Amino acid sequence: VKTLPAAETLGAVDIIASDKTGTLTKNEMTIQDIVIDEQHYTVTGTGYAPEGDIQFNGRAVDAKKIAKLEMFLTMGQQANDTFLTEENGSWEINGEPTDAAFLSAYYKAFGQKEPKLNEIDRIPFDSDYRYMARLSENQNHHRFIAIKGSPDKLFDLAENSTTFQREYWSDLAAKFAQSGKRVIAVGYADVADDVNEVTHESLKTSGITFLGLAAIIDPPRPEVIDAIKDMRQAGIRVKMITGDSPDTAKAIGQQLGLANNIQTITGSEVEAMTDDMLASVVTKYDIFARTTPQDKLRIVAAYQANGLVTAMTGDGVNDAPALKRADIGVAMGVKGTDVAKDSADMVLANDDFSTIKTAIAQGRRLYDNIRKTILYLLPTSFAEGLIVVFSILLQQPMPLTATQLLWINMVSALTLQLAFIFEPAEPGLMSRPPRKTSDKLMSRYDVFQMVYVSVIIAAVALAVFEYLDSMTGFAVASTMAVNVIIFGKIFYLFNIRTAAPALSRSFWTNPMAFGAIAAMIILQIIFTYVPFMQGVFSTAGLSFNHWVIVLATGLIVLVVTELVKYRRMFRSRA
Secondary structure (H helix, E strand, C coil): CCCHHHHHHHHCCCEEEEECCCCCECCCCEEEEEEECCEEEEECCCCCCCCCCEEECCEECCHHHCHHHHHHHHHHHHCCCCEEEEECCEEEEECCHHHHHHHHHHHHHHCCCCCCCEEEEEECCCCCCCEEEEEEECCCCCEEEEEEECHHHHHHHHCCCCCCCHHHHHHHHHHHHHCCCEEEEEEEEEECCCCCCCCHHHHHHHCCEEEEEEEEECCECHHHHHHHHHHHHCCCEEEEECCCCHHHHHHHHHHHCCCCCCCEEEHHHHHCCCHHHHHHHHHHCCEEECCCHHHHHHHHHHHHHCCCCEEEEECCHHHHHHHHHCCEEEEECCCCCHHHHHHCCEEECCCCCHHHHHHHHHHHHHHHHHHHHHHHHHHHHHHHHHHHHHHHHCCCCCCCCHHHHHHHHHHHHHCCHHHHHHCCCCCCHHHCCCCCCCCCCCCHHHHHHHHHHHHHHHHHHHHHHHHHHHHHCHHHHHHHHHHHHHHHHHHHHHHHCCCCCCCCHHHHCCHHHHHHHHHHHHHHHHHHHCHHHHHHHCCCCCCHHHHHHHHHHHHHHHHHHHHHHHHHHHHHHC
16 A cells, blocks of 8 residues: 555445456466357367367367468467567466467467467557557468457458458357457458568558457456445445446356346447546446447546446556556555555555455445544543533632643643554444545544543543542642552553443454453553652552542543443334
8 A cells, every 4th residue: 555545545435447358367368269250169278388289179279270260260370469478397488378278278289389370560459449450471471461469350350361260250259258258359451571560551441361260268366256246235336447348348257146137338428428528427337348448438437427436457557547546556466566556555566356345345444433533532632621620610720730631642642542543443343335535533422422421531620630639738639649640541441442232242353452461551560650750750659549539530421321232222223
């Protein structure tokens, strides 16, 4: 967590807009199906390791003996700018997961050797046109363009071919997408041997020869399914933003359990809306498909325009603007790019989306404990002020010296207030809806409690001082007043620690609170009885009966606050 406010912000988050690949899914792209003409090949093996076969009707085939299959795999390997390497027995990618899936399939068919082709020029992949093309030259100095990308884009480029059957390929692509697979189309174009450049215009003009489709599986992370279920229970809505087709994205969204009735919208539809129009409808949708980085940015802004605290998760360079714009950006720490991590407020060190659920719970716990600390600190501090004010108004001797006031604040800050750092989360923390950022820190009840607790501690301390001042002298009476305030704080700690009754299971949930109380008591004994401290703070030793009075007055604070808590709990249930 780069900034402390980010943790508290995450506790109040309403929307988590998440990239799909590598965040909600395993990011282990594997080609499972290849269709060329009407021949349907299956590919075995999972992950990026080139271990498996290409099969037809359940039997392994030799791709070198099937010209169109060899052409398909070679073009998929050429239209590529990713590297797949083995390091210490593990296959790592440097580039895009989809490209790595094609490299793995090529290696499964032909082994780990590169085709003897020279690159002349290329068009790198971009989400605006959603394909990649590479101009290459073979050993016979013949040049060709290898291209792969979104089916609908390649379908448009293949329309000039008389043998291309768009309806057949469109239906097949939709069938794969509806099963949750990412569909990539592959093609090529022969060009003159003197062509040195590949452009969008030349591809549109000359067209391409369509080879076939590859269906790639990227399964959802099992732990993400449980995390999304818990987040929905906590009132947090997870939205998927992806470059996949609407059908593929919706199928994955259903597997993840994003919503009961998933609604999908495409990036082109988002682009057609004004910012105001998008803000008015954005909450209706669960999946944003075929999006660009600019779309992600506008989607995040649209949720924020509705007053919703929005988190954005992602791992790529194209996620960086949205990560920066979100109320809290969450980047992947292992597979995330440096640009994404630099733009984010928080980094998931284990790349596990379900860790966000834990972070949200910790954010909510953090806010609760900050609130408890403030509600604990204010009444006890006001009590000290009231003692001074009452003494001035009544024209009586000041019960506390300046050094004693300093002591009270110093030792309680070093002990009792630190106990709230270790206070565990309240039961049902992730069952309540997100806190609205417009909510006040203190309710009317909190203000009321602050007032009456301050009055009780101040009144009791003054009463004890007045009673003992004439009987035992200033030193004993003043020491008693200090201990009355300190033990009032100790007993009040048991009340404010939890929303449950003090004498319940919650009593033992924070062992550090008892350590802090023990340290506080030891310091008070030193403050009261050590001669050096008596000289510095004008204190005197107390008798057993005096300590009984101190404990009794502290108990008054606990009894009164607990009775009010029980009354409030009873009224809320009624």
